Amino acid sequence: MYVLEILVAGYRDVIEQEHMLGQLVSLSGSGSAFMDGIAQASSFFDHEVLYHMKLEEQVLSPVLRRVVPPGRVDAIRQFESEHKIVENKIKEFGDAARTWLKSKQEKDRQEIIICYKNALQSVVTHARNESELLPSLIKEYFKSENYKDVEYRFSQFINM
Secondary structure, eight states: OHHHHHHHHHHHHHHHGGGHHHHHHTOOSOHHHHHHHHHHHHHIIIIIIIHHHHHIIIIIHHHHHHHSOGGGHHHHHHHHHHHHHHHHHHHHHHHHHHHHHHHOOHHHHHHHHHHHHHHHHHHHHHHHHHHHHHHHHHHHHOOHHHHHHHHHHHHHHHTO
16 A cells, blocks of 8 residues: 555645746746756656656556456546656756757747746646546555555565
8 A cells, every 4th residue: 555655645746846837937047046946857857757657657557457447447548648748748848958058048948947837737737637536546446456466566666
């Protein structure tokens, strides 16, 4: 059950992190403060969001696909397709950041802010969608052996 708590709590954390948007957008012309904001955002995306989605895809999704009836599998597919959208938005942010680091041009700085906003919004939307449905799917369809399977998969995941 521990891993399920991590997944659910992770989405609560993501939704609470929405305030991060204001941090980057409100930065003034200070180059070092802006670079710190980029580093914080990159760390958040890499170590929180992408890690969380990978955990979900390798640990929870395979078990859900086995236990959820065919009529409800579309919800899982939707979440997986949202992962691709989030990954693409995060990549666009990273690309914009690398471009700005080379050019230091104002237009590239503005592009970082736009890409950051888009990436964060996609993460928050995805987190809200999953936090509304995943707990009910788990509660409705999981049996004790499914929880054990998730825990086993989690132990394999963290030992990779």
